[in-house]
Amino acid sequence: MSDGHLTILYRGPLASCDYDCAYCPFAKRRDDPARLREDRAALERFTEWVAAQDHPVSVLFTPWGEGLVRSWYRRALVRLSHLPNVRRAAIQTNLSGRTEWTAEADLATLALWATYHPSQVTHDRFLGKCRDLAERGVRFSVGVVGLPEHLAPARALRAGLPPEVYLWVNAAEGRSYTDDEAAEWTAIDPLFGYSRHPHPSAGRPCRTGESVISVAGDGTVRRCHFVPGVLGNLYDGTFRAALRPRPCPAAACDCHIGYVHLESLPLYDVFAGGILERIPHGW
Numbered sequence: 001m002s003d004g005h006l007t008i009l010y011r012g013p014l015a016s017c018d019y020d021c022a023y024c025p026f027a028k029r030r031d032d033p034a035r036l037r038e039d040r041a042a043l044e045r046f047t048e049w050v051a052a053q054d055h056p057v058s059v060l061f062t063p064w065g066e067g068l069v070r071s072w073y074r075r076a077l078v079r080l081s082h083l084p085n086v087r088r089a090a091i092q093t094n095l096s097g098r099t100e101w102t103a104e105a106d107l108a109t110l111a112l113w114a115t116y117h118p119s120q121v122t123h124d125r126f127l128g129k130c131r132d133l134a135e136r137g138v139r140f141s142v143g144v145v146g147l148p149e150h151l152a153p154a155r156a157l158r159a160g161l162p163p164e165v166y167l168w169v170n171a172a173e174g175r176s177y178t179d180d181e182a183a184e185w186t187a188i189d190p191l192f193g194y195s196r197h198p199h200p201s202a203g204r205p206c207r208t209g210e211s212v213i214s215v216a217g218d219g220t221v222r223r224c225h226f227v228p229g230v231l232g233n234l235y236d237g238t239f240r241a242a243l244r245p246r247p248c249p250a251a252a253c254d255c256h257i258g259y260v261h262l263e264s265l266p267l268y269d270v271f272a273g274g275i276l277e278r279i280p281h282g283w
C-alpha cells in the first residue's frame with residue numbers, strides 16, 4: 001500500500017494450550033517457565049518495535065496454542081490497540097479466558113478471531129462468552145472446524161449468536177466434502193466455499209512478502225507462515241529490502257490467514273475492514 005501499511009502475522013515461542021482438541025498437536029501441551037519467559041520477552045520486544053514505526057501496522061497474533069490466558073498477550077493487545085499507527089490488533093483464541101481486559105483496549109482497533117471447540121467447552125459457556133463480547137462492543141468473528149461431529153453444535157451456535165456476529169467454517173484439513181455436505185456447511189457460513197478446497201497458488205501473486213509478513217519471536221521474517229524462506233529480520237531492518245511483489249512458491253494455500261492475501265482471490269474486498277479477524281465487509 002502506498003502509505004507503507006504493513007500487515008504482520010506474529011507467532012512467538014508459545015506452544016501450549018489449556019484445551020485438548022483431538023485434531024491439534026498443541027493440545028494440553030505445557031511450556032516450561034523458561035519458554036514462557038522467552039515468549040513474554042519476545043512479545044514485549046515486538047510490541048515496542050511496532051510502537052516505534054512511523055507507518056501504519058495491522059497485527060494478527062497466531063500463537064500455537066492459546067495466548068489470551070497469558071497476561072502478556074492481553075497487555076500487548078491493549079497497548080497495540082491504543083497506538084496511533086496501529087489499525088488492527090487481533091488474535092486467534094479459543095475464548096477460554098476472561099474478557100474483562102477488553103475494557104482497557106481501544107475497541108475501534110481490537111479484534112478477536114474466536115474458535116469454538118465443541119469437545120472442550122459447552123454450548124452455553126461458549127455462547128455466553130460470545131454474548132459477553134458482543135455486549136462489550138468487542139469486534140470478533142467465531143468459527144468452527146467443519147467436522148461431521150461439529151455440524152449440530154455449529155448450527156446451535158449460529159442460532160444462538162447475535163446475527164451481527166459472523167460464524168465461519170473451516171474445511172477440516174485433508175477432508176473433502178460432497179456437494180450435500182458442503183451445502184449443509186454453507187447454510188451456516190455462506191462463505192464456506194472459499195474454505196472447501198485448498199486454493200491452487202503456485203506462481204500466483206500473493207501480497208505476502210510485500211505488504212504482509214510473518215514474524216517469529218526472534219524477529220525472523222518470512223513472507224507467510226507456510227513458506228519457510230527467510231526474508232530477513234524485523235529488528236535489524238534487513239527484511240525491508242526484501243519486500244516486493246512475488247509469486248507464491250507453494251502448490252496450494254489452504255488456510256484463511258494465507259489465502260486471504262492471494263491477489264487472484266477477491267477476499268480483500270469480501271473481508272474489507274476485517275481481513276485479519278475474518279469478518280466479511282458489511283456483515
Ligand code: SF4
Nearest residue numbers: 017019021024027065
Ligand atoms: S484450542 Fe486450539 S490450540 Fe488449543 S488444543 Fe484446541 S485447536 Fe489446539
Ligand code: SF4
Nearest residue numbers: 201206224248253258
Ligand atoms: S498463497 Fe499462501 S502459501 Fe502462498 S505465499 Fe501466499 S500465504 Fe503463503
